[in-house]
Amino acid sequence: MxxxxxxxxxxxxxxxxxxxxxxxxxxxxxxxxxxxxxxxxxxxxxxxxxxxxxxxxxxxxxxxxxxxxxxxxxxxxxxxxxxxxxxxxxxxxxxxxxxxxxxxxxxxxxxxxxxxxxxxxxxxxxxxxxxxxxxxxxxxxxxxxxxxxxxxxxEDEFQSEIFEGVKFDTYEDGFVIQVQRPTESVVNENRVKKSMNVLSKLKRSTRFFTQKNMELDDPSISPTNLKGRLNKGLSEEWNRLTYLS
Missing domain, CATH: 3.40.50 (Rossmann fold)
Incomplete structure (x- = not known):
């Protein structure tokens, strides 16, 4: 293996x-x-x-x-x-x-x-x-x-090349694939809706001030200065609002 x-x-x-x-x-x-x-x-x-x-x-x-x-x-x-x-x-x-x-x-x-x-x-x-x-x-x-x-x-950063080892499902002639909303889109919408309730907003506010669950040694975490975190937090809140509009 x-x-x-x-x-x-x-x-x-x-x-x-x-x-x-x-x-x-x-x-x-x-x-x-x-x-x-x-x-x-x-x-x-x-x-x-x-x-x-x-x-x-x-x-x-x-x-x-x-x-x-x-x-x-x-x-x-x-x-x-x-x-x-x-x-x-x-x-x-x-x-x-x-x-x-x-x-x-x-x-x-x-x-x-x-x-x-x-x-x-x-x-x-x-x-x-x-x-x-x-x-x-x-x-x-x-x-x-x-x-x-x-x-x-x-295989690529642009998500355009499918790995050659992938085996695709085969369908009989005449089989109709039902076009439906992408699963990820449904999951994201439900996640955003849930994030807009009062309890979720309170938890985010608490994490903002306490920096709870922020791994400060992680390079994929934005700088922890107040201005940077505030800009990032406001941007995320705006994205949530506009996602549902």
């Missing part, structure tokens, strides 16, 4: 973890690239330190040689957190390249599964396409619209 690796990404981490435990129970080897200490400590008892690579703010501040050019200006400018960190953002993306390369190489990892949301994820996708000698693919699991209740694995 091939060795695989997951990249932590907030709540998606727990979904990946459930899959990882099942793979591990069947004799597979599972590795992780981890963005903060909280998730590192959560995953440690199950997978062991040798299977985890921590690339938080502290680790990403240690100088390391880069392994390629991956348009870091482009990545930083659109990243929801790194764009606020100035020159350190570029240092971080350069410094994590070699440790990740060595981690994948030494453990002979064949597939890395992750999102394409943050700069480090997109950079990793680009790096694995560039470094053919690693013989490793970056795959992004994603739901598809037609037919509904299906998902696939995408």
């Amino acid at each position: 091939k060795s695989i690796c997951f990249v932590t990404n907030y709540k998606k981490t727990y979904f990946f973890d459930a899959i990882g435990k099942e793979i591990q129970s069947q004799g597979g080897k599972v590795y992780w690239i981890v963005l903060n200490n909280m998730l590192y400590n959560y995953l440690l008892p199950t997978y062991g330190a040798e299977s985890l690579l921590l690339v938080n703010k502290e680790q990403g501040s240690f100088p390391n040689g880069k392994v390629g050019e991956y348009k870091l200006n482009e990545l930083v400018s659109v990243d929801r957190a790194l764009k606020y960190y100035g020159e350190w953002s570029y240092d971080f993306l350069r410094n994590i390249q070699k440790p990740i390369y060595d981690f994948i190489s030494s453990n002979k990892i064949s597939y890395v599964f992750g999102e394409t949301t943050y700069a480090h994820e997109v950079m990793l996708c680009r790096m694995l396409k560039d470094k053919k000698e690693l013989n490793c693919k970056y795959l992004h699991p994603q739901t598809i619209r037609i037919p509904g209740y299906h998902f696939t694995f995408l």
Whole structure:
């Protein structure tokens, strides 16, 4: 069985973890690239330190040689957190390249599964396409619209290339696929509606002032100064309102 690796990404981490435990129970080897200490400590008892690579703010501040050019200006400018960190953002993306390369190489990892949301994820996708000698693919699991209740694995940051190993369902001639609203759209709408009740707003306000559940060593977390958090919070509230309008 091939060795695989997951990249932590907030709540998606727990979904990946459930899959990882099942793979591990069947004799597979599972590795992780981890963005903060909280998730590192959560995953440690199950997978062991040798299977985890921590690339938080502290680790990403240690100088390391880069392994390629991956348009870091482009990545930083659109990243929801790194764009606020100035020159350190570029240092971080350069410094994590070699440790990740060595981690994948030494453990002979064949597939890395992750999102394409943050700069480090997109950079990793680009790096694995560039470094053919690693013989490793970056795959992004994603739901598809037609037919509904299906998902696939995408190979590129633009979500346009379906992994060649995916097997599609076959349908008999004359079978009609029902066009329906994307499942993710329904889930998001329900989530936003729930977030607009008084209790949810109170919880968000409490978290804003206490900084509860904010992993400050995570590079995908925006800077914690009051002005930055206020701007981000107001922007999110506006997005919730306009999403439902």
